[in-house]
Amino acid sequence: MSKAEDVSKFEQQRQEKLSRIKELGIEPYGNRYEGTESAENTKSGFKDDDTNQQAKCAGRIVLLRDIGKLIFITLRDRSGTIQVGLSKKLLAEQWELVKLLELGDIIGASGQLGKTKTGEITIWAEQVVLLSKCLLQPPEKFHGLADIDQRYRQRYVDLWANPEVMELFKTRSAIVTTIREFLTSRGFLEVETPMMQTIAGGAAAKPFITHHNTLDMDLFLRISPELFLKRLLVGGMEKVFEINRNFRNEGLSRQHNPEFTMIEVYEAYADYNVMMDLTEEVISLCLEKHAGGKQIRFGELTLDFTRPWRRAKYADLLKEYAGCDIDDIEAVRAKARQLDLDETQMDDMVVINEVFEATVEDKLVNPTFVIDYPAPLCPLTRQTKDDPKYAERFELFIGRMELANAYTELNDPAIQEENFHIQLRGQQETMATMDSDFIAALKYGMPPAGGLGIGIDRLIMVLTGAESIRDVVLFPLLRPAKT
RNA sequence: GGAGGCGUAGCUCAGUCGGUAGAGCAACGGCCUUUUAAGCCGUGGGUCGUGGGUUCGAGUCCCACCGCCUUCACCA
Numbered sequence: 019m020s021k022a023e024d025v026s027k028f029e030q031q032r033q034e035k036l037s038r039i040k041e042l043g044i045e046p047y048g049n050r051y052e053g054t055e056s057a058e059n060t061k062s063g064f065k066d067d068d069t070n071q072q073a074k075c076a077g078r079i080v081l082l083r084d085i086g087k088l089i090f091i092t093l094r095d096r097s098g099t100i101q102v103g104l105s106k107k108l109l110a111e112q113w114e115l116v117k118l119l120e121l122g123d124i125i126g127a128s129g130q131l132g133k134t135k136t137g138e139i140t141i142w143a144e145q146v147v148l149l150s151k152c153l154l155q156p157p158e159k160f161h162g163l164a165d166i167d168q169r170y171r172q173r174y175v176d177l178w179a180n181p182e183v184m185e186l187f188k189t190r191s192a193i194v195t196t197i198r199e200f201l202t203s204r205g206f207l208e209v210e211t212p213m214m215q216t217i218a219g220g221a222a223a224k225p226f227i228t229h230h231n232t233l234d235m236d237l238f239l240r241i242s243p244e245l246f247l248k249r250l251l252v253g254g255m256e257k258v259f260e261i262n263r264n265f266r267n268e269g270l271s272r273q274h275n276p277e278f279t280m281i282e283v284y285e286a287y288a289d290y291n292v293m294m295d296l297t298e299e300v301i302s303l304c305l306e307k308h309a310g311g312k313q314i315r316f317g318e319l320t321l322d323f324t325r326p327w328r329r330a331k332y333a334d335l336l337k338e339y340a341g342c343d344i345d346d347i348e349a350v351r352a353k354a355r356q357l358d359l360d361e362t363q364m365d366d367m368v369v370i371n372e373v374f375e376a377t378v379e380d381k382l383v384n385p386t387f388v389i390d391y392p393a394p395l396c397p398l399t400r401q402t403k404d405d406p407k408y409a410e411r412f413e414l415f416i417g418r419m420e421l422a423n424a425y426t427e428l429n430d431p432a433i434q435e436e437n438f439h440i441q442l443r444g445q446q447e448t449m450a451t452m453d454s455d456f457i458a459a460l461k462y463g464m465p466p467a468g469g470l471g472i473g474i475d476r477l478i479m480v481l482t483g484a485e486s487i488r489d490v491v492l493f494p495l496l497r498p499a500k501t
Numbered sequence: 502g503g504a505g506g507c508g509u510a511g512c513u514c515a516g517u518c519g520g521u522a523g524a525g526c527a528a529c530g531g532c533c534u535u536u537u538a539a540g541c542c543g544u545g546g547g548u549c550g551u552g553g554g555u556u557c558g559a560g561u562c563c564c565a566c567c568g569c570c571u572u573c574a575c576c577a
Contacts, residue, residue, distance in 0.1 A: 027511090027528090027546075028511055028527090028528065028546095029511095031528065031529075032528095081536095081537080081538075081539095083536045083537075083538095083539050083540095084533090084536095084539090085533060085534060085535075085536060085539075085540090086532070086533040086534065087533080087534050088533090088534035088535065088536080089534095089536090090535075090536045090537075090539080092537085101536090101537080103534095103535075103536090105534065105535095106534075107534080120527095120528090121527075134535050134536075134537090135535045135536090136535070136536080136537075138535090138536090138537070140535085154511080155511040155512075155527065155528080156511085156512080156527080157511080157512045157513085157527090158511085158512035158513050158525085158526050158527065158538095159512090159526065159527080159538060160512095160513080160525090160526065160538045161512070161513045161514085161526085161538095162512085162513085163512075163513095164512085164513065164514095165508095165512085165513090165569085166569065166570065167508090167568070167569045167570085168512095168569095170569090179512090221577080222576085222577065223576070223577090224575090224576085266576075268575060268576045269502095269574075269575045269576065271571095271572090271575090271576085272571085273576090274575095274576065371577080375577085391577090395577080396577095413577070420577060423577065486570095496568085496569080497567090497568065497569090498568095499568075
């Protein structure tokens with residue numbers, strides 16, 4: 019960064035142009051501008067045989083080529099770009115304004131639609147309106163804005179200077195819409211539950227703490243909506259979902275942003291198998307509608323989404339990749355030591371999970387459902403029918419990342435209350451924080467249900483090939499910029 | 502929090518062994534009515550992230566700090 023003095027030098031030049039525009043009696047910040055068509059629609063609507071086709075577009079000047087008495091401008095709008103030809107002959111009275119236009123200004127232009135010698139569809143402007151003056155230097159026209167720091171801090175510039183960034187966020191929006199439509203068309207009700215909670219439950223994570231002044235009480239930003247959505251099952255909302263932010267006060271990484279978007283889905287009378295099918299179906303639908311094929315490049319990896327996706331038991335994967343039997347705890351502990359893990363202060367289950375995470379997770383590149391987790395690791399999950407050591411839970415891994423987590427919900431209040439007291443040694447956080455109102459809800463009777471959570475940001479990552487969560491979050495958390 | 506890397510003009514980037522700070526784009530002044538990252542002629546632009554230190558001399562070497570990236574820790 020350079021001195022404010024230098025920055026303002028360029029700004030001053032633009033301020034001077036602004037003054038000259040005002041001297042022409044022109045308001046440099048326009049108002050409502052009606053009757054426009056998008057750039058891409060305008061171009062696709064062009065007919066060669068129609069010699070009197072009018073067009074009207076608005077957008078930001080991203081390229082400007084001044085040939086003297088003729089200026090070519092490339093306008094960028096939400097849809098793409100279109101060329102505007104500004105001719106002195108056609109714009110006699112507006113020519114003075116037109117000569118003052120510069121990169122970054124937002125203008126509206128209308129006139130006859132035609133083609134240039136080289137065949138580019140062009141609006142030959144008869145009317146030009148300055149809609150907003152740009153007072154700061156836009157980034158370089160060819161390379162765009164490349165500095166990662168600045169791209170995140172000034173996403174408002176990144177979005178129009180780098181069209182692929184705009185594309186990605188349009189895709190993100192479309193994927194969320196697809197998920198929403200998929201669920202609502204199947205009778206799911208979209209709801210919103212508290213983001214500020216008095217007990218941060220439903221997941222194992224450190225919460226953010228905030229304070230309500232009038233009530234004079236601390237509140238937690240939610241780490242999960244789970245316990246509230248299950249209350250809705252008790253209330254009779256049999257198929258519900260919520261798409262919203264969770265907050266976890268933990269480290270940042272390529273896969274972790276402190277606030278991230280989750281969808282949670284609950285279906286009464288279903289179980290984790292139903293949720294597994296639903297997960298595979300909805301992600302495949304998103305892939306089909308919004309991605310380039312069943313194979314997606316993800317950094318060094320190629321993710322193959324061809325169905326059916328692998329479904330493998332937790333214990334079998336442990337055997338496969340760690341080479342030890344889940345029931346042979348000494349073998350697992352030996353493996354832990356081999357991995358340089360200090361297992362002495364950990365409960366058996368914690369050791370098993372540490373070994374699992376260290377040996378299995380980074381092998382799971384193509385979509386893989388890991389099913390039947392050890393029950394003690396799953397205090398909110400129903401045990402499997404044939405073996406109480408395991409819980410009816412799956413996690414979906416794609417590209418070495420955990421994307422989804424689901425289970426057959428525990429609806430026995432006695433077992434749930436007991437599980438809320440579990441604190442495994444070696445676990446820093448526990449998802450078993452006592453919530454007695456939730457127990458009360460269960461005592462009224464919660465239908466058996468399947469529940470599912472999908473990390474939306476990570477889903478967008480694997481579907482678009484973006485390797486960093488910051489590339490799929492519009493405004494990722496950063497420290498304040500240097501002064 | 503630990504480790505490693507990066508920070509040079511508005512933007513994208515060069516900068517050799519420690520010896521007066523460079524290019525392209527953008528800007529400014531000219532020319533140009535069919536350009537496509539338009540072209541041509543000319544001009545200006547820098548406390549090299551910040552602060553110390555070593556040195557006759559620091560963008561370059563050393564230390565601290567700030568920010569970003571990667572990685573580890575953390576984190577289902």
